Amino acid sequence: MADRTPTPAHRAVETVIREEWGRVLATLVGLVRDFTLAEDALQDAVLIAVDTWDRRGIPENPRAWLVQTARHKAIDRLRRGVTFEAKRNELKVLAELDAATYVEPTYDEDIQDERLRLIFTCCHPALSDEARVALTLRTLGGLTTGEITRAFLVPEPTMAQRLVRAQRKIKKAGIPYRVPPPALWPERLDSVLAVLYLIFNEGHTATSGENVTRPDLCREALRLTENLVLLATEEPEIRGLLALMLFHEARRATRTDASGALVALEDQDRGSWRQALISRGDEVIQKALKQSAPHPGRYQIQAAISGLHATAPTFAATDWEEILMLYGRLHKLQPSPIVRLNAIAAASFRYGPEAALNSLGELAIETDLANYQPYHATLADLLRRAGRLSEAREAYRTAISVTDNLAERQFLERRLATLTEAA
Amino acid sequence: MKYILLIYNDNLDEPVPGTEAHGKYFQAYGAFTENLAKSGKMAGGDALEPVSTATSVRVRNGKTVTTDGPFAETKEQLGGFYIVDAENLDEAIEWAAKIPTAEFGTIEVRPLMVFDNM
Numbered sequence: 001m002a003d004r005t006p007t008p009a010h011r012a013v014e015t016v017i018r019e020e021w022g023r024v025l026a027t028l029v030g031l032v033r034d035f036t037l038a039e040d041a042l043q044d045a046v047l048i049a050v051d052t053w054d055r056r057g058i059p060e061n062p063r064a065w066l067v068q069t070a071r072h073k074a075i076d077r078l079r080r081g082v083t084f085e086a087k088r089n090e091l092k093v094l095a096e097l098d099a100a101t102y103v104e105p106t107y108d109e110d111i112q113d114e115r116l117r118l119i120f121t122c123c124h125p126a127l128s129d130e131a132r133v134a135l136t137l138r139t140l141g142g143l144t145t146g147e148i149t150r151a152f153l154v155p156e157p158t159m160a161q162r163l164v165r166a167q168r169k170i171k172k173a174g175i176p177y178r179v180p181p182p183a184l185w186p187e188r189l190d191s192v193l194a195v196l197y198l199i200f201n202e203g204h205t206a207t208s209g210e211n212v213t214r215p216d217l218c219r220e221a222l223r224l225t226e227n228l229v230l231l232a233t234e235e236p237e238i239r240g241l242l243a244l245m246l247f248h249e250a251r252r253a254t255r256t257d258a259s260g261a262l263v264a265l266e267d268q269d270r271g272s273w274r275q276a277l278i279s280r281g282d283e284v285i286q287k288a289l290k291q292s293a294p295h296p297g298r299y300q301i302q303a304a305i306s307g308l309h310a311t312a313p314t315f316a317a318t319d320w321e322e323i324l325m326l327y328g329r330l331h332k333l334q335p336s337p338i339v340r341l342n343a344i345a346a347a348s349f350r351y352g353p354e355a356a357l358n359s360l361g362e363l364a365i366e367t368d369l370a371n372y373q374p375y376h377a378t379l380a381d382l383l384r385r386a387g388r389l390s391e392a393r394e395a396y397r398t399a400i401s402v403t404d405n406l407a408e409r410q411f412l413e414r415r416l417a418t419l420t421e422a423a
Numbered sequence: 424m425k426y427i428l429l430i431y432n433d434n435l436d437e438p439v440p441g442t443e444a445h446g447k448y449f450q451a452y453g454a455f456t457e458n459l460a461k462s463g464k465m466a467g468g469d470a471l472e473p474v475s476t477a478t479s480v481r482v483r484n485g486k487t488v489t490t491d492g493p494f495a496e497t498k499e500q501l502g503g504f505y506i507v508d509a510e511n512l513d514e515a516i517e518w519a520a521k522i523p524t525a526e527f528g529t530i531e532v533r534p535l536m537v538f539d540n541m
Binding site: 126172173175176180 | 512
């Protein structure tokens with residue numbers, strides 16, 4: 001495969017495979033109940049797909065084609081004992097596979113259900129945090145190990161090992177492949193929401209290197225979260241997360257300009273924001289807040305803040321007081337530097353950059369922010385707005401040196417350039 | 424799937440023998456064991472004498488070295504175990520959470536190794 005110069009047809013094949021990967025894998029895991037076998041069988045099928053689709057064209061229903069072919073490959077593997085385990089329950093699976101007259105599910109709900117089962121399994125508390133995220137991204141998001149590696153800035157062999165260990169633990173420890181019963185939800189749901197949000201963010205912002213977002217990941221995260229809402233309508237935090245994602249998604253197009261550089265919120269063209277998503281987000285968060293009053297969870301608070309931005313007709317008309325109040329509540333639930341930094345940035349629009357610089361100074365004394373990129377970016381911005389230009393230039397240079405996100409770096413470089421010209 | 428539920432706790436956190444609290448603790452264990460046995464899922468289990476009765480044995484270079492005490496000096500020590508035959512890890516966890524010591528100690532849940540023949 002490496003020697004072939006990619007033709008447009010070849011690229012089209014790869015795109016389709018990439019898009020269908022997650023859903024097909026989920027279905028396969030449901031059939032064989034073994035992550036490794038499912039992945040191996042899918043790889044087998046993909047090799048054939050790449051070969052034959054190139055020559056004969058992409059089939060009408062590529063997903064069904066992949067599932068059918070992978071299912072046959074799984075049967076082959078089990079028969080050949082490639083997994084080197086002839087355990088009773090695997091023979092059982094083999095018998096079921098053989099007997100099953102597999103019909104492509106016609107309702108999207110079946111596929112969504114599979115993915116929900118998959119995500120609860122991937123997010124099982126018996127797995128480590130990193131394992132949960134990596135596994136979910138790999139199986140549901142269809143990210144390659146390389147892409148996950150870039151997201152977490154961990155060496156690729158480490159990430160590959162992490163995935164293998166996680167899959168092995170699921171198998172060896174007998175982690176069940178299912179949506180857990182309601183009694184277990186409080187614990188299990190938190191983990192799932194964190195993972196979903198991480199996937200959404202991976203799709204929404206490039207973490208390093210490329211400045212291309214991956215909208216398919218955002219769509220997957222949104223779809224899974226929508227489903228979770230339906231499955232658990234009494235859980236306001238799921239709605240909170242959904243609303244938060246919707247508000248981000250509504251504004252995605254204006255987040256970067258044509259050259260891929262970030263655009264500040266105050267410069268974004270609000271006319272290009274997707275109002276349908278904002279309305280839905282607003283509807284969702286209002287419902288959540290009613291349910292959880294008077295104690296909204298952290299996703300709901302973040303969504304409320306995001307909603308205030310999304311529904312403000314102009315930057316100047318933003319309700320900064322309310323936003324500040326919300327940040328205060330968020331900080332109580334989630335005391336972290338990034339929350340404080342965002343609060344300080346919001347305060348700067350209400351009380352001016354000098355006041356905000358004082359708060360920032362206090363924060364820098366309490367916490368070691370020397371290597372924290374958002375701190376430097378915030379500092380630079382406040383200094384610029386306060387007219388302290390030479391300090392601002394230095395701060396921008398520091399911020400640029402610790403930013404590994406291309407879009408962000410371009411943004412900061414542009415800001416620095418305007419200051420240098422003005423001088 | 425068979426799991427061993429290893430019961431770890433700091434002896435200082437246990438109810439003192441002779442007190443009412445200890446009586447209740449003892450009863451709770453009795454009830455748990457009975458429950459587990461009745462469910463048909465019990466495949467073994469025993470309490471261990473305290474760690475002060477432990478002896479460690481190592482054979483190095485053909486020589487047997489015997490020392491007083493557990494294999495490692497840790498705050499939480501092994502006090503007993505159960506072996507359950509559970510459907511999956513969640514069920515094993517459910518049983519583990521009902522063990523009285525879980526409230527102040529740690530229950531380690533580990534699957535027993537299955538040997539593939541052929």
